[in-house]
Amino acid sequence: MGIAVADYDHDGKSDIFITTFANDNYILFHNDGGGVFTDVSYAVGIGEPTVRYLGWATFFFDYDNDGHIDLFCANGHVYPEVDGAIRESYRQPLQLFRNLGDGRFREVTREALNLPPQPARGGAFADYRNDGGLGVAVSRIDANPLLLENTGVRGNWLRLLLTGTRSNRQAVGARVKVNTGAMIQYGSVRAGGSYLSSSDPRLHFGIGTASKADIEVTWPGGATEKFTGLSANRQYDITQR
Numbered sequence: 001m002g003i004a005v006a007d008y009d010h011d012g013k014s015d016i017f018i019t020t021f022a023n024d025n026y027i028l029f030h031n032d033g034g035g036v037f038t039d040v041s042y043a044v045g046i047g048e049p050t051v052r053y054l055g056w057a058t059f060f061f062d063y064d065n066d067g068h069i070d071l072f073c074a075n076g077h078v079y080p081e082v083d084g085a086i087r088e089s090y091r092q093p094l095q096l097f098r099n100l101g102d103g104r105f106r107e108v109t110r111e112a113l114n115l116p117p118q119p120a121r122g123g124a125f126a127d128y129r130n131d132g133g134l135g136v137a138v139s140r141i142d143a144n145p146l147l148l149e150n151t152g153v154r155g156n157w158l159r160l161l162l163t164g165t166r167s168n169r170q171a172v173g174a175r176v177k178v179n180t181g182a183m184i185q186y187g188s189v190r191a192g193g194s195y196l197s198s199s200d201p202r203l204h205f206g207i208g209t210a211s212k213a214d215i216e217v218t219w220p221g222g223a224t225e226k227f228t229g230l231s232a233n234r235q236y237d238i239t240q241r
Contacts, residue, residue, distance in 0.1 A: 002123075002195040006060035007031075007186045008069055009103055014188070017046075019055025019073055019195075022088055026050040026058075026073065045105045046071070046097060053092050054078065057123030057194040061134050063112070065155035065206030067183050068099035074120035074138050074195075091117035094138065112152065119143065126200035132157045132233055134204060139197075155208040156232035160215070162189055162203070165240040167220035175218045176203055180210035207232055 002019040009015070013031035020026055025047040029037040041047035050073065057074040064070070075092035082088035096112050097105040122139035129135065133150035140146065158178065162171035171189045178185045187203045207213055214228045219240050230236060 001055050002058035002073070004058045004060050004071070004194065005190075006069055008060060008071075008099060010184055010186075012184075012186055014186075017058060017060070017071065019050075019058050019075075022054040022077060023051060026053075026055055044103060045107070049097075049107045050095065052088075053095070056121045057138070057197050059123065059125060059194050059197075059199060061125045061199075062099075062157075062204065062206035063096070063134055063150060063154075064098070064152060065132065065157045065208065066101070067155070067180075067185060067206050067208045067210075068101040069206075070099050071097040071105060072123060072125070072136060073097075074118075074123040076119040076121060076141065080119075089117060091119050093117050094120060113148070115146075118146070120146075121195065122197040123194055124197040124199040127159065127202070127204060128200075130235070132159075134200075155206050156210060158205045158207060158213055158215070158230060158232060159235040160203040160205075160217075161201075161235060161237045162217065163237070163239045164219060166223070167240060170201065171219065171240070173220035176205075177216040177218075178205045178207070178213050179215070180207050180213045182210060183208070202235070 004017040015031045016029040028041045030040045053075040054077050055073050060069040062069045073095040077090045080090045083090050098108045119141040125134045136148040138146040164171040172191045174189045176187045192198045217225045
C-alpha cells in the first residue's frame, strides 16, 4: 500500500514505514545499519492503533515544527460492502502520530484532526500558505478532496529549495544535514512517494526554539556545500555551485 522513508530518530539512517491491509498492523522498520532492519511497530506505539485499518498514503512530516518528524496515515477499506456485514468499516479515520522525541509515537488523531471517517486514498503535505505550517491534502473515493490547514501551535522552521546544475535540476537524491547545536536532522529530496501522491519538493525542517542552524548539502554525485548561521523562519533557495 503506502510507504514512507525518513530518519525519525536522528541517527543518520533512513527508516521505513509501510501501511497494510485491514487486521494487520502497519509496520515501522528501524534501520539498524549494515543492511539490517528491525520491526519496532509495537515498541514505538504504532502497531496496536493501526491493526483495524486499511492504509493507503502515508508520510513523515513535522506538523508542529519541534524537530521530531511525525507520521500521517490515510485509511479506508476497498469494499463498501463491509459496512454492516463484518466487523469492518469502509470509511475509516485519518490517523496522525506525534513523535515524542524519545523513539516513541503517540496517536493524536482526535485532538489534531477531529474529522469523521473517510474513504481516503492519496495524501500529501505542503506549506501551501508559506507560513511555516505544513498542511495536508487527502483524496477520497466518491468525494471531494480534503485540504487540511495547519492551525496549531508551532516552533521555528527552515525550508530549502534545492536546484541542481551538475546533478539533476530537481536535485532528487540530494541529502541535507541540519544542525541547530541541540539537534541534528537529516532529509532527502525525493520524487513521488506515498500512494499515488507527491508532496512539496521543498525540504522543510522544524527546529523548535532554535533561531539559527547550520546546514550541509550533499548533492547527487557526492559534492558537498556548507552554509552556517541561517536564520529561522525563512526559505533558502540553494543552487548547486
